[in-house]
Amino acid sequence: MAAKKRIQLCFLETACTGSYMASGQWRSSTDNGKTKDRLKYWTDLAKLAEKGKITCIFLADWYVGFDVYNNSLDTMLKAGHQVAHLDPVPIISAMAAATETVAIAATASTSYVNPYILARQFSTLDHLTEGRVGWNIVTSYTKGAAKALGYEDVVPHDERYLVADEYMEVVYKLWESSWAPDSVVWSNDCAYNPAKIKKIEHQGKYFKMSGRSQIHPSPQRTPVLFQAGTSKSGTAFAGRHAEAMFLNPCTVKQAKKVIAEARAAAASEGRDPQSLKFFPCIVPIIGRTEEEAKAKYEKAKSHADIIGGLAQFAGYTGIDMSVFPLDEPFNSSTLKGGAGIQSVLNAFEASTDAASSDSASAEPWTPRRLGLRMALGGLHPCPVGSVEQVADVFEEWVNEADCDGFNVAYVSNPGSFVDVVELLRPELVKRGLMWEDYDFPGGTFRENLLGQKMLRDDHYGSKFKYPQEGPKMKELQQPNGLGPEVPGFVKEQRLPILTPQQITT
Numbered sequence: 001m002a003a004k005k006r007i008q009l010c011f012l013e014t015a016c017t018g019s020y021m022a023s024g025q026w027r028s029s030t031d032n033g034k035t036k037d038r039l040k041y042w043t044d045l046a047k048l049a050e051k052g053k054i055t056c057i058f059l060a061d062w063y064v065g066f067d068v069y070n071n072s073l074d075t076m077l078k079a080g081h082q083v084a085h086l087d088p089v090p091i092i093s094a095m096a097a098a099t100e101t102v103a104i105a106a107t108a109s110t111s112y113v114n115p116y117i118l119a120r121q122f123s124t125l126d127h128l129t130e131g132r133v134g135w136n137i138v139t140s141y142t143k144g145a146a147k148a149l150g151y152e153d154v155v156p157h158d159e160r161y162l163v164a165d166e167y168m169e170v171v172y173k174l175w176e177s178s179w180a181p182d183s184v185v186w187s188n189d190c191a192y193n194p195a196k197i198k199k200i201e202h203q204g205k206y207f208k209m210s211g212r213s214q215i216h217p218s219p220q221r222t223p224v225l226f227q228a229g230t231s232k233s234g235t236a237f238a239g240r241h242a243e244a245m246f247l248n249p250c251t252v253k254q255a256k257k258v259i260a261e262a263r264a265a266a267a268s269e270g271r272d273p274q275s276l277k278f279f280p281c282i283v284p285i286i287g288r289t290e291e292e293a294k295a296k297y298e299k300a301k302s303h304a305d306i307i308g309g310l311a312q313f314a315g316y317t318g319i320d321m322s323v324f325p326l327d328e329p330f331n332s333s334t335l336k337g338g339a340g341i342q343s344v345l346n347a348f349e350a351s352t353d354a355a356s357s358d359s360a361s362a363e364p365w366t367p368r369r370l371g372l373r374m375a376l377g378g379l380h381p382c383p384v385g386s387v388e389q390v391a392d393v394f395e396e397w398v399n400e401a402d403c404d405g406f407n408v409a410y411v412s413n414p415g416s417f418v419d420v421v422e423l424l425r426p427e428l429v430k431r432g433l434m435w436e437d438y439d440f441p442g443g444t445f446r447e448n449l450l451g452q453k454m455l456r457d458d459h460y461g462s463k464f465k466y467p468q469e470g471p472k473m474k475e476l477q478q479p480n481g482l483g484p485e486v487p488g489f490v491k492e493q494r495l496p497i498l499t500p501q502q503i504t505t
Contacts, residue, residue: 004432005398008055008405008449009425010105010279011417012246013045015059015088018080021283022411023312023375024305026080033413037086039094046095048414050102052421053438055448056134057095058226058246058279058407059088061107063145066315069307070322073144076315079308089121096129101438103445105134105226110164112140112149116209119174122223123215131219131444131453136226136246137237139164142315161233166204168241172464173200175222176455178213180466192216198467222455224445230258238276239265240460243450246407247280250379255280255401263402271458277404277449280397283377285384285411286419297384300376300411309374310367321367329364377411391427398433 017037018026026033035041049057065083067073076083088106095104106125108118118135125133139160140146146154155163180196202209227234227242235258238245245262249255255278263273285300287293310321319335363369376382383393397403410416428434440447447453455461464470 005404006435007394007398007403007428007433008277008279009052009420009434010056010058010405010407011045011049011054011420012058012060012281012407012409014061014082015086015091016082017084017086018082019305019308019413020060020082021377021409022300022304023079023081023308024303025300025412027303028299028412030415031413033080037084039091042091042095043098045414045417046099046102046104048417048421050099052425053435054102054421055405055438056103056105056224056445058134058136059091059104059106060136061085061088062138062142063109063112063140064142064148065144066142066311067144068314068318068320069311071320075307075311075322079305079311081305081308081312082315089125092125092133093128096132100442101132101440101448103132103134103224103448104129105136105224105445107136107138109138109140110167111138111155111160112145115167115170115207116174116211119171120214123175123213123218126218126220126223127215130442131446133220134224134226134244134445136228137164137168137241138228142318157231158233161229161237163206164237165240166206168461169204169464169470170200170202170207170209172222172461173202173469174213175218176461176464177466177469179217181217184216200469220444220446220453222461224449225461230262235262235265238262239267239271240269242276243446243455243459244277244279244404247278247403248378248380249280249401250381252397252400255397255403259402269460271460272456275450275456275458278402279405279407280401280403281378281380281409282394282397282406283380283382283409283411283416284390284393284420284424285382285416286390286423287386288423290386290389293384293386293389296412296415297376301372304372304375306368306371306375309371309376312378313370313374321370324367326368326371327366329366331365377409380409387423387427390424391431391433394424394428395431395433 014020015036018033025031032041046057065073065085066076069075089108092104092106122133122135141154141157143154146152178198178200183193183196185191185193197212199212200209225241225243226246227238228246229237230247239262247255247258249258259278262278263276266276267273285293285297287296314321317335324330373379381393381397383390394406408420425434429436438448439451444453450456
């Protein structure tokens with residue numbers, strides 16, 4: 001029998017004060033979501049994650065909040081759901097100081113954060129955490145964020161990925177090209193060798209900069225790179241840049257397709273497709289017995305805020321769900337929305353597919369049912385069962401979808417994460433699905449994820465390693481804009497070439 005694929009687990013969290021994936025749970029007397037604006041919450045979470053040999057704490061983030069439902073943020077505010085939202089980046093150092101190995105990945109947007117500032121910020125974190133930091137690369141899609149940051153509207157979807165692609169060139173140059181490996185001297189007559197520290201000159205379509213990186217090389221140089229977009233443009237971007245992908249599939253069938261397409265995109269970039277790791281979100285409710293798990297579910301259901309869940313779906317998709325009667329059936333063809341997260345709409349469509357493995361898929365969707373689903377973990381797999389039953393679900397996804405682990409979100413806080421550490425992890429270890437200890441205790445994020453400290457040689461960012469400055473921008477695309485010749489269905493995913501609008505950076 002072939003050896004089982006060993007997986008890694010991440011904890012999924014966001015720095016909102018209140019509830020994240022499960023609206024209304026802060027009402028429970030045992031929930032600690034109201035304390036997420038205090039440092040102890042985060043250091044306790046980091047210690048728990050390290051106790052459970054969790055690879056990474058993944059901090060999702062966005063600007064402003066979701067004001068699509070009834071054209072207002074009021075519903076989310078009343079629900080205490082994904083609001084009162086702290087900046088996650090300053091939290092990382094404290095979490096790292098309380099631990100030795102668990103990594104922390106923070107989300108930052110290529111749409112609004114200047115690349116020089118972001119490169120400096122993550123180099124700082126990589127030094128302070130001794131190489132235990134990752135960056136979840138996102139492009140911002142909400143009009144509310146655009147207006148709050150001084151823009152009239154968002155940049156169109158595909159063009160955001162063109163901007164992001166050039167953004168990556170700038171940060172690779174700063175992280176990989178500016179300082180030579182032997183630029184740090186610390187001899188009696190020289191601290192840093194000026195001859196080994198290059199000034200970066202970048203003149204592109206969206207960005208220009210002239211200057212040296214302000215920070216000497218950090219343990220990983222480039223942080224571990226996460227990305228979540230699964231549109232054609234997002235998949236092409238991931239194939240070039242991502243080392244790990246956070247996925248939002250509803251079914252094994254959907255996940256398998258997304259993963260296969262992204263691995264093909266990575267292969268088209270000359271990368272080992274197995275070096276791109278996939279972490280679908282999963283929201284388990286775990287009991288020592290099935291009955292205990294069901295009791296936990298019913299308790300969570302009693303606190304669920306259905307309208308808050310609908311407002312969350314509205315924010316993710318750009319579709320104002322307040323216009324639909326709560327108990328009137330609808331389907332994906334009914335929904336007409338603006339800019340949103342494509343993978344969420346795809347997950348909803350998959351959940352309505354009568355051919356899917358979800359036995360409840362034939363049940364008509366109503367806004368009330370959708371709101372409850374969103375309020376108890378969203379359109380992700382949400383297994384409720386004994387330790388063995390939930391472990392079976394994890395194993396099925398690994399075997400059938402070819403994922404490399406999971407981004408585990410919670411319903412009850414901290415109960416769901418405690419159950420993963422104290423109940424589920426031992427079962428996964430017993431089955432040979434998870435390590436007993438980190439591969440590199442005290443090591444860097446990339447060492448524990450991929451087995452090495454720096455970017456792999458086949459990763460696009462390695463083309464920028466000192467003294468190189470990467471391929472010239474005109475060399476990145478053929479005249480048809482598709483880049484190197486690749487199989488037909490992968491061409492469909494390549495970064496498109498558009499006539500860009502003028503934007504300020």
